[in-house]
Amino acid sequence: xxxxxxxxxxxxxxxxxSVINCTYTDSSSTYLYWYKQEPGAxxxxxxxxxxxxxxxxxxxxxxxxxxxxxxxxxxxxxTQTGDSAIYFCAERSVAGGTSYGKLTFGQGTILTVHP
Amino acid sequence: xxxxxxxxxxxxxxVGSPLSLECTVEGTSNPNLYWYRQAAGRGLQLLFYSIxxxxxxxxxxxxxxxxRPQDRQFILSSKKLLxxxxxxxxxxxxxxSPYEQYFGPGTRLTxx
Numbered sequence: 001x002x003x004x005x006x007x008x009x010x011x012x013x014x015x016x017x018s019v020i021n022c023t024y025t026d027s028s029s030t031y032l033y034w035y036k037q038e039p040g041a042x043x044x045x046x047x048x049x050x051x052x053x054x055x056x057x058x059x060x061x062x063x064x065x066x067x068x069x070x071x072x073x074x075x076x077x078x079t080q081t082g083d084s085a086i087y088f089c090a091e092r093s094v095a096g097g098t099s100y101g102k103l104t105f106g107q108g109t110i111l112t113v114h115p
Numbered sequence: 116x117x118x119x120x121x122x123x124x125x126x127x128x129x130v131g132s133p134l135s136l137e138c139t140v141e142g143t144s145n146p147n148l149y150w151y152r153q154a155a156g157r158g159l160q161l162l163f164y165s166i167x168x169x170x171x172x173x174x175x176x177x178x179x180x181x182x183r184p185q186d187r188q189f190i191l192s193s194k195k196l197l198x199x200x201x202x203x204x205x206x207x208x209x210x211x212s213p214y215e216q217y218f219g220p221g222t223r224l225t226x227x
Contacts, residue, residue, distance in 0.1 A: 031213050042205055042218035043159075050213065086157060092214050102164065103216055108157040 004091055006106040013114050018076040020109045022089035025070060029091040032065065033103065034074045037086045046074070046087075076111075084113045117142035121206050121219035128226055134179075134193040136222050138206030141187065146208040148189040149216065150181055153203040165189060201226045 003025045012018045024032070030051050035043040049056045049063045049072075056063045062075040072089055086108040093104070118141045128134060140146050150162040161174045163181035171181050178197060182190045189206055203223050207216040 031215075033215060035218075040221075040223070042221045043207075043216075045215050045217060048213055048215055088159070102161070103214070105159045110157075 004089060004104050004106040006087075006089060006109045008107065009110050009112070011112045011114065012079050014079060014081055016079055018074075018079045018083070018111055018113075020074045020076075020087050020089075020111065022072040022074075022106055023070055024072065024089075024091045024104075026091060026093040026104075027070065029070075029093045031092045032063075032072050033090040033092070034061075034063065035088040035090065035105075037088065037108070039085075043088060079111075079113050081113045081115060084111055086110050117208075117217065119206060119208055119217060119219040121204075121222050123222060124220065125223045126225070128196050128224065130198055130226055131195050134191070134196050134200070134224070136191040136204055136206075136224075138189040138191075138219055139187055140189075140208045143187070143208065143210070145186060146210065148183060149207040149209070150189065150191050151205040151207065153205060153221075155202070159205070163191070196226045198226050200224065 006022045031048050033048040034046040036046050037043045047058050047061055049065050060077045064073045076083055088105050088108045090103040090105045120139050122137055148165045151159045152162055153159050163171055163173055165171050165183045168183055178193055180192050203221050205221045206219040209216040
């Protein structure tokens with residue numbers, strides 16, 4: 001079945017780059033997503049990448065996908081204290097013939113940004 | 116633009132009492148709808164999803180149920196709450212491809 005794994009914690013200094021890593025097991029994944037969750041709030045979609053792409057950049061965010069190794073990363077440039085949150089990666093696979101867009105989420109990485 | 120609402124924002128209920136959480140979506144038609152629970156850890160557990168009115172699928176057998184009486188309304192219910200039902204409940208909607216899901220603000224449920 002599908003499985004998505006992330007490191008649990010990341011601590012960086014303000015102004016540095018943050019790199020959050022994620023691995024997934026389902027080779028039939030079509031889309032991969034990054035979400036941000038601030039305390040007490042819902043999840044906010046940051047970006048997504050189609051599985052036939054290697055990289056996607058959106059302002060301070062860069063997503064890298066290594067499909068061979070089933071590895072996804074999110075790089076945040078010039079990390080700010082406001083970036084402190086939990087970051088989830090998720091995959092959408094077609095395993096089992098699902099057609100409604102079921103996503104499998106990782107456990108989330110807590111990013112702490114120190115001044 | 117599309118928006119998703121959940122209420123109530125917080126709820127404290129005794130064990131054995133009923134539950135009704137509501138989710139509504141505006142600005143889109145025929146969305147796929149989802150209920151998740153996020154326990155004290157961090158992982159998201161998919162509880163129910165719906166691809167249309169009165170079309171509900173359950174991912175995890177439990178004492179919760181879901182209904183979709185209208186296209187953009189999704190309700191999570193229980194007849195008798197358990198202590199283990201405590202958690203943060205999130206509703207989400209998605210389009211078809213690329214299937215990204217958009218989440219509501221969540222309901223914090225504490226069962227005492």
